[in-house]
Amino acid sequence: MSKQLLQQIRNNGLHYPAYKEKIASVIAQGDSSLQSDDERDKYNFTKLNQTRINRIDKTYVPSVEITEAISKITTPQTWCILTAVWCGDSAQNVPQLVKMAGANPLIDVKLIERDENLEIMDEFLTDGKRSIPKLIAIDNNGEILFTWGSRPAAAQALVRNAIDTGVEKKVWEEQLHLWYARNKGIDLGQEIINLLPLVP
Numbered sequence: 001m002s003k004q005l006l007q008q009i010r011n012n013g014l015h016y017p018a019y020k021e022k023i024a025s026v027i028a029q030g031d032s033s034l035q036s037d038d039e040r041d042k043y044n045f046t047k048l049n050q051t052r053i054n055r056i057d058k059t060y061v062p063s064v065e066i067t068e069a070i071s072k073i074t075t076p077q078t079w080c081i082l083t084a085v086w087c088g089d090s091a092q093n094v095p096q097l098v099k100m101a102g103a104n105p106l107i108d109v110k111l112i113e114r115d116e117n118l119e120i121m122d123e124f125l126t127d128g129k130r131s132i133p134k135l136i137a138i139d140n141n142g143e144i145l146f147t148w149g150s151r152p153a154a155a156q157a158l159v160r161n162a163i164d165t166g167v168e169k170k171v172w173e174e175q176l177h178l179w180y181a182r183n184k185g186i187d188l189g190q191e192i193i194n195l196l197p198l199v200p
Contacts, residue, residue, distance in 0.1 A: 005120065006142040009080045012117055013110025016098045023050050023085045042086035049091035056095040056185075062103065066189040069196050070103040075139055079109045082121050082134040082149075088177065089151055090133040096185040097135060100192060126150055137195075146195040152187035155179055 014022065023046060031043045062070075079101050083090040094111065101107040114121045114132050121130050126149060134149035151159070158179055162172035 003142045005123070006078065006138055006140075008117075009078060009110055009112060009120060009138070010108075012120075013078075013080060013112050016094075016109060016111065019083075019085075019094075019111040020050075020053065023053070026085055045086040045088060049085065049088060052088075052091040053095050056092070060096050060099055060185055062096070062100050062185075063189055066100055066193055067103040069193045070100055070107070073104050073106055073196070076106045077108070077140070077145060078138045079107055080112055080120075080136045080138060081109065082112050082114050082117070082124065082132050082136075084114050084132055087132050088173065089155075092177070092180040093133050093151070093188055096188055097133075097192075100189065124149075148191060148195060152183070152191055154183070154187055 026043070026046050027050060031040055079097070081090075081094055081097060083094055098109055101109045112120060114130060118130075121132075121134070124134050124136055124147060125131070126134065131150035134147065136147050137145040139145055150156075155176060159172060159176060162175065167175075
């Protein structure tokens with residue numbers, strides 16, 4: 001990654017409190033001006049995601065293992081998380097990633113709205129898709145330390161199996177969020193731990 005792109009991330013990215021303020025602002029605008037079913041669906045998802053985020057903020061505590069692993073990072077870095085306020089997977093994973101990063105003051109988390117930053121998103125596709133959330137850990141030289149996303153492996157397997165067997169999207173989405181509720185960030189934390197040996 002170029003230093004120019006890193007600077008773009010730093011300039012365009014939001015810290016977590018500002019990101020939550022953006023969600024609240026979108027909700028406060030209401031849906032009366034929305035023109036399409038897709039826009040109204042995204043608005044309703046955003047309202048639901050605010051509830052999910054607030055719940056996770058109150059209840060999620062990173063494990064001792066993940067806190068110790070992250071606290072051992074010795075070099076400043078930016079954790080860029082590509083996301084969208086309407087994305088259910090982002091609502092489930094972003095609050096936990098932010099809390100994990102909070103174990104080390106050397107980590108600066110910047111949240112990047114995918115659809116407003118496709119130049120950045122298209123550098124980090126997953127299986128050729130603009131899947132979010134997508135975490136990119138970057139050092140101050142613009143070197144990519146590791147990436148993660150867009151779901152824990154077990155959650156992704158659940159979705160792929162449901163799609164392959166013809167399960168309706170509404171049904172598998174309910175199954176997915178039930179998985180998140182039961183897993184409580186355990187798999188996400190372990191996957192980040194497994195990536196940290198790559199990080200100085």
